[in-house]
Structure formats: C-alpha cells, structure tokens
Amino acid sequence: MESLPPEQVQVIELAYFGGFTHTEIADRLGAPGGPIKGRMRLGLQKLRASLEGALAT
Amino acid sequence: MSVHESTGAYVLDALPPDERREFEAHLEGCEACRREVEQLRVAADALPVGVTQYAPPPALKERLMAQVAAPAAPPARARSRRPQWFGWRSALALACAALIGIGIGRALSGDDVQRLQASVAPAGARVSLEMRDDESTLIARDLPAPPQGRVYQVWLKRRGVAAPEPTDALFTPRDGRAEVDVTGDLGDVEAVLVTHEPPGGSRAPTVAPLISITT
Numbered sequence: 001m002e003s004l005p006p007e008q009v010q011v012i013e014l015a016y017f018g019g020f021t022h023t024e025i026a027d028r029l030g031a032p033g034g035p036i037k038g039r040m041r042l043g044l045q046k047l048r049a050s051l052e053g054a055l056a057t
Numbered sequence: 058m059s060v061h062e063s064t065g066a067y068v069l070d071a072l073p074p075d076e077r078r079e080f081e082a083h084l085e086g087c088e089a090c091r092r093e094v095e096q097l098r099v100a101a102d103a104l105p106v107g108v109t110q111y112a113p114p115p116a117l118k119e120r121l122m123a124q125v126a127a128p129a130a131p132p133a134r135a136r137s138r139r140p141q142w143f144g145w146r147s148a149l150a151l152a153c154a155a156l157i158g159i160g161i162g163r164a165l166s167g168d169d170v171q172r173l174q175a176s177v178a179p180a181g182a183r184v185s186l187e188m189r190d191d192e193s194t195l196i197a198r199d200l201p202a203p204p205q206g207r208v209y210q211v212w213l214k215r216r217g218v219a220a221p222e223p224t225d226a227l228f229t230p231r232d233g234r235a236e237v238d239v240t241g242d243l244g245d246v247e248a249v250l251v252t253h254e255p256p257g258g259s260r261a262p263t264v265a266p267l268i269s270i271t272t
C-alpha cells in the first residue's frame with residue numbers, strides 16, 4: 001500500500017475498511033464520483049502488480 | 058465514464074446497489090471485465106496484509122474517523138465488509154491461484170464438481186458445498202446475517218476427531234448470499250460445519266453449528 005499515491009490509498013481504504021460507496025466517498029471528499037472509481041481501479045491494478053512482483057521473487 | 062471503469066469499485070464493494078446490479082449485468086457479457094474483476098480481487102483480498110504490514114489498525118482507524126468525522130449518519134444500507142481477518146495464507150493462496158489462471162474459468166466449468174446440500178441450515182436458507190479436486194466452495198442463498206458483532210466461521214469435522222477443526226473461512230452474507238472458498242484437504246472430512254463466532258473467528262466453536270453439510 002505504501003507504494004501507491006495517497007489519493008488512491010485513501011479511496012481504497014474508505015471503500016474497503018470504511019464501507020463507503022464511491023458516491024459517498026466523492027461526497028465526503030468533494031470530488032466527482034467517476035474519478036473515484038478510476039482511482040480505485042488504478043490503485044488495485046498497482047497493488048496486484050506489486051503482489052505479483054513479490055510472489056515472483 | 059465507461060462502465061468498464063467500475064471494476065475496482067465493484068471488487069471493493071463500493072458500487073451503490075443500482076450500479077452494482079447494472080455492472081453485474083454488464084459482467085455477464087463482458088469477458089474483459091470479468092477477467093479484470095478476477096485480477097483485482099486478488100489485490101483486494103490481500104489488502105488486510107498490506108494494512109497489517111504498513112498501517113496498524115488503530116492508526117488506520119484514526120485516519121478513517123478523521124476523514125469521515127462530520128455527519129453521524131452511517132451508510133444507509135447494511136453492508137457486509139470484505140473480511141479484515143482474511144488471512145495472509147488465504148490471500149497468498151488466492152494470489153497464486155489467480156496467477157496461474159485457475160480462478161478465471163472456474164465458475165464456468167461444470168466438470169468434476171460434486172454439489173452437496175446442507176442437511177442442517179437456518180429456516181429458508183439454501184446452503185450447498187461444491188467440491189472439486191483442489192478446493193471447495195460453500196454457497197449460501199437467503200442466509201440470515203449472523204447476530205450483531207458475530208461472523209460466520211467454517212469448521213471441518215474430521216473422521217475420528219471429536220473437535221471440529223477451525224478454518225480461516227469467515228464470512229458474513231451480503232443480501233443473504235455468500236460464496237466462501239474452503240481450502241484444506243477434505244479427504245477425511247465427515248462434515249463441513251458453520252457457526253457464528255466473534256470477529257476473527259474462534260479456535261473452538263462457541264455455539265452449536267447452524268449449518269452442517271455431510272460429505
């Protein structure tokens with residue numbers, strides 16, 4: 001998680017551990033919902049890539 | 058905003074109900090999204106590992122509370138969170154499975170699957186166990202939520218062993234539905250049991266099994 005940009009970590013944490021939807025997160029952060037979904041997707045893609053890297057070593 | 062962008066939010070259970078239904082309908086016809094969902098799920102399932110390593114829960118909680126402090130209203134619907142107790146072993150196993158491509162077509166292939174119905178289950182619930190060579194999946198429909206502050210835990214009753222063996226398969230149903238991978242060797246397992254336990258699970262059952270599936 002520490003390798004991710006903070007804005008991606010934040011939305012993933014809020015969704016996963018906080019239980020909020022992307023629209024609720026957008027409301028709270030004062031941002032439009034679409035980019036929130038994009039950040040979640042990008043963040044998870046990066047996490048997966050680093051997981052793969054960790055498993056390959 | 059393309060519907061394909063929803064994969065991450067879907068895996069994090071962060072789509073509002075109407076959007077979730079829409080996306081699930083889309084998934085049926087979009088192989089690329091199905092593949093991506095499988096891939097991202099591996100990352101999501103490993104999240105508790107990342108948190109344990111890099112951000113102790115109290116710090117995380119403080120940060121979350123600070124972020125969401127203002128309105129006291131909780132999210133409007135009952136949500137089952139992806140389990141935080143999800144063990145690193147399971148995460149790693151899932152990751153490995155996905156990496157060698159097992160996860161993807163699994164649900165689609167009907168080969169070599171033995172489906173067993175529960176002999177004991179809560180009234181109205183439909184619970185079955187799909188057994189494959191290498192892993193099994195407990196599938197529940199119309200299963201009531203566990204009591205407040207409890208989670209369901211899966212146990213293996215092995216032949217000749219009185220005490221059920223705990224598994225790290227813990228879950229809470231969402232909209233009555235749950236699909237839980239049961240790992241471990243089921244060779245000498247007589248029954249797969251489910252109880253409700255405190256979050257994190259127990260080493261020995263604290264209540265009588267609510268679900269029993271005789272293998």
